[in-house]
Amino acid sequence: MDHQPYKIPFNKPYLTGNELTNIHAVVESGKWGGNGRFTQLCEQFLEEKFGFGKCLLTTSCTSALEMAAILLDIKKGDEVIVPSFTFVSTANAFASRGATIVFADCIQGNPNMDITNLKSLITKQTKVIVPVHYAGISYNMPALIDFANEHGIYVVEDAAQALAFYEGEKALGTYGHLAAFSFHETKHISCGEGGMLVVNNNKWISRAEIIREKGTNRSAFLRDEIEEYSWVDLGSSYLLSEFSAAFLLAQLHQIDDIMMKRKIVYTYYVDALKSMVNDGFLTLPNHSCTPQFMYAFCKDRSERDSLIDFLKVHKIQASFHYLPLHLSTFVKNNFKQATLPNASKIADTIIRFPFYTEMTQAEISEVGGVISNFFKKY
Numbered sequence: 001m002d003h004q005p006y007k008i009p010f011n012k013p014y015l016t017g018n019e020l021t022n023i024h025a026v027v028e029s030g031k032w033g034g035n036g037r038f039t040q041l042c043e044q045f046l047e048e049k050f051g052f053g054k055c056l057l058t059t060s061c062t063s064a065l066e067m068a069a070i071l072l073d074i075k076k077g078d079e080v081i082v083p084s085f086t087f088v089s090t091a092n093a094f095a096s097r098g099a100t101i102v103f104a105d106c107i108q109g110n111p112n113m114d115i116t117n118l119k120s121l122i123t124k125q126t127k128v129i130v131p132v133h134y135a136g137i138s139y140n141m142p143a144l145i146d147f148a149n150e151h152g153i154y155v156v157e158d159a160a161q162a163l164a165f166y167e168g169e170k171a172l173g174t175y176g177h178l179a180a181f182s183f184h185e186t187k188h189i190s191c192g193e194g195g196m197l198v199v200n201n202n203k204w205i206s207r208a209e210i211i212r213e214k215g216t217n218r219s220a221f222l223r224d225e226i227e228e229y230s231w232v233d234l235g236s237s238y239l240l241s242e243f244s245a246a247f248l249l250a251q252l253h254q255i256d257d258i259m260m261k262r263k264i265v266y267t268y269y270v271d272a273l274k275s276m277v278n279d280g281f282l283t284l285p286n287h288s289c290t291p292q293f294m295y296a297f298c299k300d301r302s303e304r305d306s307l308i309d310f311l312k313v314h315k316i317q318a319s320f321h322y323l324p325l326h327l328s329t330f331v332k333n334n335f336k337q338a339t340l341p342n343a344s345k346i347a348d349t350i351i352r353f354p355f356y357t358e359m360t361q362a363e364i365s366e367v368g369g370v371i372s373n374f375f376k377k378y
């Protein structure tokens with residue numbers, strides 16, 4: 001085990017400078033639980049800025065996905081279609097309620113779910129499709145929504161990486177019936193651990209509030225709508241603490257600045273990697289908008305793994321992910337096996353380079369230089 005710190009780490013969380021002031025206000029207020037002033041300010045800000053339906057802050061994106069599964073009454077026998085190339089929570093939230101998980105392949109050379117193949121995956125039991133916006137980039141959401149509506153299937157967006165506004169386009173998280181976001185430390189807007197459920201259909205709002213409040217109607221009670229609160233539905237402890245919401249609000253208020261800085265980091269990266277791309281060593285994603293982090297594809301798995309090791313020797317922390325869910329132990333033991341060649345290929349060849357809001361042009365050049373040396377040697 002190498003205990004030397006990386007000179008250029010994979011991620012460095014960004015501070016706006018206003019987080020502690022907000023947290024101090026929470027300490028002083030004595031209102032430390034959830035759904036207080038800062039939670040409401042965050043939710044209002046997000047609803048107004050992105051045009052979301054009702055926003056509900058949660059303890060994580062995983063919790064928001066679990067809430068979605070309860071809200072849609074997912075039960076044993078229901079089928080939920082998720083991409084194999086995603087984080088565990090996308091599937092686990094629905095599997096935990098008894099759903100059968102059906103895995104969709106990626107598009108060739110693109111980590112997003114291939115929606116042209118959905119017809120072959122649906123059955124009478126299909127209840128939900130969960131698209132994942134990899135690196136904050138979506139793939140043909142209008143077509144997916146049309147398909148789902150036509151077949152009476154719900155869409156829950158796993159928008160964990162997708163809090164972004166694309167000029168002239170609808171924000172991701174406004175398409176699905178529901179959407180889940182993450183404010184984990186590794187995401188570009190963060191409060192350590194945190195998330196949000198977006199409810200785009202008014203008929204589900206009051207039930208979503210109940211699910212977030214341990215199955216009680218406490219939210220309505222706090223608004224003086226009822227005289228006492230009690231257990232009325234399923235639910236769990238999904239409210240974000242006011243300390244975290246206060247931290248998050250400071251970050252949200254600077255989202256435009258944060259997005260702009262990251263866009264510049266991405267531009268520098270494209271420039272720093274240009275010669276390797278032209279020589280055919282690396283393939284960059286081909287997107288019209290800027291991804292939330294820097295990823296590329298190597299020729300094969302062994303070259304990708306060697307490049308990560310080579311960067312590590314030079315104190316630069318690169319990474320790979322995900323191990324496709326259809327090949328996981330849990331899926332092997334519980335669900336039908338699928339062969340998903342595009343997901344497997346992407347998992348084998350994808351590499352993620354260090355990427356953070358305050359990354360400098362000099363750091364990016366250094367990463368580019370080391371990668372270039374690797375390919376000279378290789």
Ligand SMILES: *Cc1c(COP(=O)(O)O)cnc(C)c1O
Pocket residue numbers: 059060061062063086087089090132158160161181182183184194195
């Ligand atoms: C980060 C992430 C999650 C989990 O987010 P948490 O807030 O840590 O629960 C889920 N799905 C995707 C695609 C993610 O990137």
